[in-house]
Every structure is written in C-alpha cells, then in structure tokens.
Amino acid sequence: MQQPTPRAAGPSGAVRGWLDALAVVLAGLVAMAAVAALGLWLAGADDLPEGGFPPVLAATMALAVGGSVQLDGAAGGFAAVDAGVTAMPLTVSVVGAVAMAEVFLRQLRFRAVAGGGELLGRIARTVLLWLLALVLITVVAKHTFTVPLGGSLAQTIGNALGLTPQVGFHAEAATTIGIGLAWLLLVLAAVFAVSRRAPLPGALLRYQLAVRPPAFALWAVLLAYLAIGAVVGVVTAIVHGNARQTLAVVLLALPDLAWLAFGLGLGAQWQGRLTGALGLPVPRPLSSVLRAPNGQQATVDLGTLADHDPRSWWLLPVAAVLLLAAAFLAAHRSPRTVRLWQHAVRFALATAVTVLLVGLWTRVDADYGLSVLGVGLGQGGLADLLGTVLGGSNPLAGLGSGSLTLRPVLWTAVPLAAGWGLVTGALGALLAARFRHLGEVPEAGAGTGAEAGR
Template sequence: MSPRPPSDQAVVAQHGWARALATVLAALIAMGVVATLGLWAAGASDLPDDAFPRVVAATVVTAVGGTIKLSGGAGGLADGTAGLTVIPLSVTLTGALVLGAGFLRPLRHRAVTGGRELAGWAARIAVLWLLALVALGYAARQTFKLSVGDDTLSDLGDLFGVSPEVGFTTDIPRTLLSGLLWLAGVLLLALLVSRRAPLPGQLLRLQESVRPAAHAMVVVLLAYVVLGTLVALVVAATRGHASETLAVILLGLPNLVWLALTIGLGATWNGRVEGPFGLPMPHVLDEVLRSKDTATLDLSTLAEHDGRIWWLVVVDAVLLLAAAFLMAARSPARVRAWQHAVHLAVALALTVLMICLMGRISAHYGLSVLGIGDLGGGLGGKLFLEPELWSAVGLGALWGLVTGFLGALLARPVRRKGEIEPAEV
C-alpha cells in the first residue's frame, strides 16, 4: 500500500512561520556564537565603553554582505579617517550551513514539490530574515574613545583637550539589499547541492547537469576548511599563539584557505600591508604583503619565502580530481566525459569568482592632530588585497576542464548498475 500524500494542512505546518522563525534564529545564534568566540580570542572583549556586543552585531552584519560605515575624529583640531571592507567568512559559512539545513529540513522525504510551495517557504524565511537584519543594523552602532598612543600627540591632546573617537554605524538599506541577495544565494545553492531535496518541475533539468557539479564544489570548499583547521591546530600546538589561531579559525579561516585554493590554481592577487593591524595572518603572507608598495601574491612570490607553497598545486589537483570523480560517479552513465569536463569547468569558474569577490579586503585607519601623524606615521595603517579577477576565473575553468575529464574517466568502473555506458567520449 503506497503512503498517503501529505495533506495541505500538513504541508503548511511543515513550512509555517514557526519553522521559518526557528530556522532564522538558529542561523543568527550560530553566527553570533562564532563571532563572539572569535572576537574574544582576538582581544576585542577589551574594547572601551562596553562596545563588544555591538562589535559582534557588526561582525554578523558584515558576514552577510552588510555595510558598516566607520568614522573617526577629535573635534576641530584632529581628523580621523577609517574604512573597512572585509567579510569574516567563518561566520558567513556557519550561517549558510545552518540556514541551508533549516531550509531543506521540511523538504526531506518528499518526492516532489511545487514552485509556489517552495517560493512561499522561502518567502517566510526572507521576511523574518529582513526583520532580523533591521534589528542587527540598529544594534551595530557605537562610538568610543581611543588612546592616541604616541607621547607627543598625547601631550598635545591633553593640552588642547583632544579626545580621539572612532565609531561605526550600519547602512541599513544597503545591508537589507545585500542580506536579501545573500539569503537568496544560500537557499538556491542549498537546493542545488542537496541530493535528496525535491526540485520543482521547471528545474528538474538541473538534476543531472547542475546538482553533481554544485555538490562537488561545496565538497572542495569544505575540505579546504577542514584541512586548514587541522593545520591551524597543529601550528597552535607546536608553536603556541593559541588565542590568535582560534581567532583565525573562528573569523577568517575560509578567507585564507580559499585564497590558497585560488593561488594553487595559479591565480594572482595584489595587496599591501602598512602599519600595525589586528587582523592575524600567516607569517609568509605578511612578509610578502609588506615587501613592496603593491606586492604580487602568487605561487612564485610566496615560494621565494617558503618553498612548501608549491604543495598547494598538489592539494588542488588531488581535491579537484576527487571532486570530479565524485561528480561523475553520481551522474547517469549517459553523461559523456566531455560533458563532465564542461560542467566542472563552469562550476569551478563560478566558485573562483565567488572567492575573488568575497575574499577582497580593504582596510585603513589614520589620525592627524594639528597636521602631525598620518597613515604612514605610526598612527595609522593600510591593508588591501585584490585579485586579478578574470585571469583567476579563466584558470579555474581550465582546471575544471582537465580534472573534470580525468575524473570522468576514473569513475567509469563504478557506474551505477543498470545504466549503459556511452560508446564515445
């Protein structure tokens, strides 16, 4: 006897507002916990004026693409400048995984789903998500005083009553737009990556061409995060700096390991570090970025400081071949090797594009009192990191073609039973 289809009331219950609220709250709580622990490990709990909770809120806002505006100054005698564009991808990844799992959970054990039903379920999550972003936006604003640090400037500050301040606020309209786009991307990717979630009839054609490749790319990204975590823990155990390592893991590990993924493919990034910065990074990366006004970050320049960098090529090759094998083994046998190569080329090119767009960093701060002090005078700093975008995307497509084809050949012996192998490649 075949199971009875779920009634309309059961479907509404599975996709109701209570379930949507639970999904949104679970994602926000998970992101907040990761951001709190990461910022605590980085020493942000010592910020003045009880700013720590608001900095946590600002971190969650930036993790979903929100915009935080920085400001600084000290009245008419002092000017301050500040700017920050960086996405804490550890927090972003946590939120994406929890939201994706919550979105897919009511759809499990379903053979089919309708487009209107799926859109309604996503819309409930989106409405509550936007309300949560508004609350976070109003929470993520603070102004607090800073110590000048330099003795001469401190004396001048005391003489003229200058009290340097720095603050941040949330651009709520831009944050809502970016947060909504981020949510849409997460839900769409979750639907495409899942092997069991039902697709509406209009999207069934993506079952064979898109899902295996999307799943393979997510596996590669998560594998890099796991490997990076293991390496970071080993470094912390052997060389110390446990708190800094924990801060990297909880705030920016994907920023580093996905950067390494693109560099292993042959991509080039350009950047510069000046002055002190509280953003922890590997020693070799810091050395290269401080070596020139605009440093080139690629395999050759990094290998000049540490020859082990060449192992990134090996790691990329092994992981991408494994992903290509997985993609081909989970696809019908009628899909030819050249089609697998094209699918993986497109998927890897889009993945590299996403990494390049989300991995860019731009940060600067400075303070000048009566014209004394600037970005290069010890009272400021500058950090930027930008990819050579289209060459990186092209290299990703090339690697996808090669590894996709080879992975398809390796997967031939493990084709699904009952399917016929095509005669031509």
C-alpha cells in the same frame, strides 16, 4: 446528524509557514552569533569598555553577510580618525549558511517534488524576516568609545585644545542590508544546487542531474580545504604556543585563508598591499609579499609566495589532487549515459563559478588614517607625539595610517579555473567509468553463475 470534522492540532498553514521561516532565520543568527562571540572572546574583545562587546559582535555579523563597517572618531576639532573595513569573516558566514540550509531542508524532508508556488512562498517569508534581522543587526552594530586622557599634564593640554577623544564604528545600512539580502539568496540557491534533499518543481527536475553532481563535488572541495586548514591551525597552536590567537583566526577567518590557498593552488593571482600596522591575522609569507617597497601594489601568486616560503609550492599538487577527486565524485554521482565531454564541460563551469565566488569572498579592503588639523599623519613624528599626549593605553596612541587591500584578478582566475575543470572533469569521468555509478542497478544478465544457469 453529521458530526463536524475534527480540526488538526497545531498552527494553521499560514502561521506554520511563518514559523518555519522564523526557524530558518533564527538558526542562522544563533549559529553566527555563537561562532563570532567565541572568536571575538579568544581575540580579547571581551575586555572592550563601555559595553562594547555586543555592538562589536553585531558588526562582525554584518561583515559576515557582506556588509561594511565604517570606523570614525574625533578629538574635538583637533584630530579625526577616518577608517573603513570590508572583509568577510567567512567562518561566521559558512556556519550561519549551513545552519540555515539544514533547517530549511528539514522542513522539506521526505519530498522529491514541491510546487513552485510553495517554494517561492517559503523563500519570500524567509527573505522578509531576514531583512528585519539585517535591520536589527545594523542598528545594534554602532558604538562610540570615549578615550580617556592619561595623566594630569595630558588632561590640561587636552582641555586647552578642546580634545574629547572618541573612537567609534557603525555598520553601513545600505551595504549590510543590500548585500546581506543577496547573501541569503545565494545560500538558498546553493541549497537547491547542491543537496539532493531539496525538492524541486517538476519543470526543473530535468536540470538536477546536470547541476547537482558537480556542485556537490566542488562544495566537498571547499569543505576539504576547511578541514586541512583546521588541522594546520591546531598544529600551529600547539607548536607555536599562541593557541588563543590562532583559534580566534580559525573561528573568524579560516575559510578566508584556506579558500585563498585553493585559488592560488590553481594558479590564480591576487593583488594588494599592506602598509602600516593593522594587526590583522595575515600569514607571514602573504604579509611579506604584500609589504612591497614604498607601498607599491604587489602580486600574490605561487611564485611570489614561494620566494618567502618554498613550501607554498605544495598548494599546486594539493589543488590538483582534490579537484581530480571532486571530478571523479561528480561523474560517480551522474548517470552512466552522460557523455565524457558533458562531464568535462559541466565540471569546468562549476569550477569557474566556485573560483569566482572564492575571489569575491576573499576580497579585503581595510584602511584607517589619523589627521591632525586636516593633515594626514604617518607612523612616527606628530602621530607619536599625539599618542604620548593622549596616553599610551588608549586607541589613538601611536595611530598613524595603514591599509590592507587584497583583490582577485578575476579576468584570469575564472578562465584558468575553467581550464582546470575541463581537464580534471574529463579525467574524472574516465576514472569513474570503471566503477558502478551511484544509484545504478546491475543489468538483468549480470547475476551470479547459478542465476544465469536457471
């Protein structure tokens, strides 16, 4: 009598696939929440009243995947607050992306080729669970704070005017879910473009040698800027003694500043302005440039930054050296059969795409305004009077209006980056020609003298 074939222990293939997708999503959420929570704690958000910390944490995660947060509030029918923030805390984004990529790759380790259907299935399951996570983040990222009126006189005036001050925020569902989905797809695309550990379908294997070396090299450049920025942050914390605030910036917005420095070092420009007192972590030279007279639009580049801090010129040689090193790395990881002009063109395209993404990621739009009976208020005057009535310790005290905008000039930044990539790509290929390329096997006749005499 034939014995039945024993079944393998563990979950079935379908269940296993869902568990793998769940592991990827959970890895990203846990990593993002941990970094965001620590950064917010260092920034003092743990003192928020009325259980406000979890919603603020969820809002930070929504911003980290490209969403937007709307701030609003009201004081009865007398005053209203209108505000919005669209800015990515890129430290949270990068940590979440790296965690998801690592778990995704570990599930595919020890494989050089994977079927297209299998990969699409893995991606589809991960996308579905990620969409559910984004919905949950959007639901949690909503809170309203009741602002207490200070003193008996303020309470009497507030009751007479019908003032019930409230300040709140909520993550906008459309942008958080839509752009958050695009963020995940970009992360997965970067995994296959950068990592050699990511197996590809047989039909795409021919493209990996053209894409992966320059993509990996540019990713190394971005990591190098993060390392430099982290060192600068630690030194700043030690020298200036504001360790908690500085570390909060590092844990929330280090890539925002470091990668902005990369683009500026290549000669790219950003335009924007800063009015009012938003209290956002903006370096002093950048803040000085953005605070143009009469709230006019300002251009941020090496020249305008150097007018306020001559050390800004160092961004140029740092960018040139790191980009040349990346070009050498890309050529070193490519077969020797690749021609010099091919190295140059591929590296130019990779550099242009990198600067395009950096520009989109470092875009900032943050503004708020206080209106009384429909009339907008600036700093001082009636705004300060209302702040005094409400009490100096509450969120509406002294609130007028302000904004911070920072947008890249992509139509010049991208071609400029491509030119840098073309030149450094050619130079890197010339330098790499003197060295053995990665994975290259010496020719049969290149042995020792004793072997040649046999």
